[in-house]
Amino acid sequence: MKDLQLLKFTPILKDKIWGGEKLSTLLHKNSQRNDIGESWEISDVEGDTSVVSNGFLKGKNLKELIAEYKSDLVGTKIYNHFGEKFPLLIKYIDAKEALSIQLHPHDDLAKKRHNSFGKTEMWYVMQADEKANLIVGFQKEVTPKEYLHHLENKTLTDILNIDEVQKGDVYFIPTGRVHAIGAGVLLAEIQQTSDITYRIYDWDRANPDGTFRDLHTDEAIDAIDYSAKESYKTTYSKHQNASSEIVSCPYFTTNVLPLKGKINVNHNDKDSFVIYMCVEGSTTFTYQNQTEKLAMGETILIPASIKNIEIVAENQSELLEVYIK
Known part of the structure; x- marks a missing residue:
């Protein structure tokens, strides 16, 4: 069995009723459509x-890689816990129109109802049109009865927290927290591997064929976190050519790495794969004799067995660095 390599994958593009053109125009995803909402x-x-798009492993899918390389790919602790299931789902999202107001169930509820993981996630805003916003959480604590009253009267946004956002804003979305991406926002999303969403309001928006997407009013009632926070935005600091933690939870840790010039990165302290998402500029990754370019909107996976890499950015660039502690 050959040693592992730096891994890039072919993006899986998802057309959405709320999707737009930015994944094609700004992130250069290969699509002629103007309703692409997500790039998985x-x-x-x-x-x-996902299917590998580079190197000697080109054409193999992620399941096959884990089956073959096991802890060399994902890390010993992660393999022992998740087996041959990759624990994270990595996306770029373009909302030309607002997404539905939604939430995700926690692990126990998702397991019981859907035999799935829950879905804790985070957002990193890459670009936002003027006055674009995100809905995250409630303005003040509410009761289920108050929530249902507003839902039935189509006044849900009266009790929700709505923040105007700009490039670099970060939001952590634990399970149960009501949220929605507003129109005009392009972001990177890191989440548990799950596609379980409880949609509670969809702006009375019809599909092209005149039908409406399902709502999950009953399922959501006991999955919602009705509490409130003073602020939902994550505060963090950046340090040039160094990784700074922005989010850490049991499911993933995400650092931000502003970069210009050359750095050597050592991952000996991690028993985990490391994912890099390029959210600004472009970079080049080198491991032994392998070199891979990473443009804005591209993603690379560093297997757990690869501990030393070189990263170069000719111009100011920025990476998100994701792994599991």
Whole structure:
């Protein structure tokens, strides 16, 4: 069995009723459509398994890689816990129109109802049109009865927290937290491997054929976190040519790495794969004799067995660095 390589995957593009053109025009995804809402960069969701697009492993899918390389690919602790299921789903999302207001169930509820993981996630805003916003959480704590009253009267946004956003804003979305991406936002999303969503309001928006997407009013009632926070935006600091933590939870850790010039990165302290998402500029990754370019909107997976890499950025660039502690 050959040693592992730096891994890039063919994006899985998803057309959405709310999708737009930015994944094609700004992130250069290969699509002629103008309704692409999501680019699934690394996925092990059933029916949507990522396929390697580079190197000697080109054409193999993520399931086959884990079956063959096991802990060399994902790390010993992760393999022992998840087996041959890749634990994260990595996406870029373009909302030309607002997404539905939704939430995700926690692990226990998702397991019981759907035999799935829950879906804790985070957002990193890459670009936002003027006055574009995100809905995250409630303005103040509400009761289920108050929530249902507003839902039935189509005044749900009166009790939700709505933030105007700009490039670099970060939001952590634990399970149960009501949320929606507003029109005009392009972002990177890191989440548990799950596609379980409870849609609670969809702006009374019809599909092209006149039908409406399902709502999950009953399922959502006992899955919602009705509490409130003073602020939902994550505060963090950046340090040039160094990784700074922005989000850490049991499911993933995400750092931000602003970069210009050359750095050597050592991952000996991690028992995990490491994923890099390029959210600004472009970079070049080198491991032994392998070199891979990473443009804005591209993603690369560094297997757990690869501990030392070189990253070069000719111009100011920025990476998100994702792994599991």
